[in-house]
Amino acid sequence: MGYSPNSGATAVVVADVKQQRIVKTLISPTPLNGVVYTADGSKLVSFGAPPIRVWDAVHDYATLGEIGEPHANTNYFAALPGFDGVVGLSGNLHIWNTQNLQRVSTVAVPPDVFRIAVHQTSRTVAVAIGRFAHLYRFNPDALKPSGGGN
Numbered sequence: 516m517g518y519s520p521n522s523g524a525t526a527v528v529v530a531d532v533k534q535q536r537i538v539k540t541l542i543s544p545t546p547l548n549g550v551v552y553t554a555d556g557s558k559l560v561s562f563g564a565p566p567i568r569v570w571d572a573v574h575d576y577a578t579l580g581e582i583g584e585p586h587a588n589t590n591y592f593a594a595l596p597g598f599d600g601v602v603g604l605s606g607n608l609h610i611w612n613t614q615n616l617q618r619v620s621t622v623a624v625p626p627d628v629f630r631i632a633v634h635q636t637s638r639t640v641a642v643a644i645g646r647f648a649h650l651y652r653f654n655p656d657a658l659k660p661s662g663g664g665n
Contacts, residue, residue, distance in 0.1 A: 527561055529576060539576050543568050551601060554594040554635070558613045560601050562589040567603075569613050580616045593633040593640070598655035602640055604631055608651070610658060619658050622651060 527541040527550055547563035552572060558579065559570045566581035567589060592603040600612045600619065608631065610620040630643040642649045 523564065525561075525563070527559075529559075541570055541576055541578075548588070548590055549592065551592045551594055553599060553601065553613055554596045555599070558599075560592065560613060562592045562603055564588055567611065569616060579613070582611050582616045582618070584618060591631045593631055594635075595633060595640075595653065595655065595658075596635045596638055598653075598658050600658065602631065602633065602653075604628055604642075608640070608642060610653070612658070620653075624649070 522544070523546045525543045525545070525547040527543060527547070529538045529541065530536065531538050543561045543563070545564035545566070547561050549563070550559055550561045552559055557571070557573050559572045559576065561568045565586060566583050568581050569579040570576045571579050587605050589603045589605040592601050595602055595610065599614045600610055602608060602610050608622040608624050609618050611617065612619050624642055625644050628642055628644050632641045633639070634641065638653055638655065640651045640653065642651065
């Protein structure tokens with residue numbers, strides 16, 4: 516596929532479990548920590564070493580683009596309900612819009628975060644730090660571009 520075996524490129528295999536077949540194989544040019552779908556299922560987002568890559572899960576997994584930042588490895592990602600984006604941990608807690616491929620918010624967190632999770636109904640992001648969980652509630656309307664669209 517054009518990448519050498521030691522390039523760090525990672526295959527993302529999309530499978531139809533019901534039909535027991537591979538639907539498509541996507542390639543990330545960098546090593547990955549994982550993938551996540553946006554809350555509405557319209558996009559697949561891969562994360563790990565930069566860049567973050569976004570695919571259109573509705574239209575045959577066409578590549579929609581890349582989010583060039585962060586400049587560091589991204590560890591944990593989660594979908595955000597009511598918003599076309601994801602939240603992820605890369606040094607700090609960041610929210611990225613997967614439509615315009617930009618970071619829209621950053622929250623400083625201590626360096627020893629080891630997990631994040633999103634409670635979809637209450638729109639709360641939980642950040643596990645040592646023996647504590649810090650909770651952040653977000654408003655998806657505040658994350659949308661000023662033009663109102665998303």
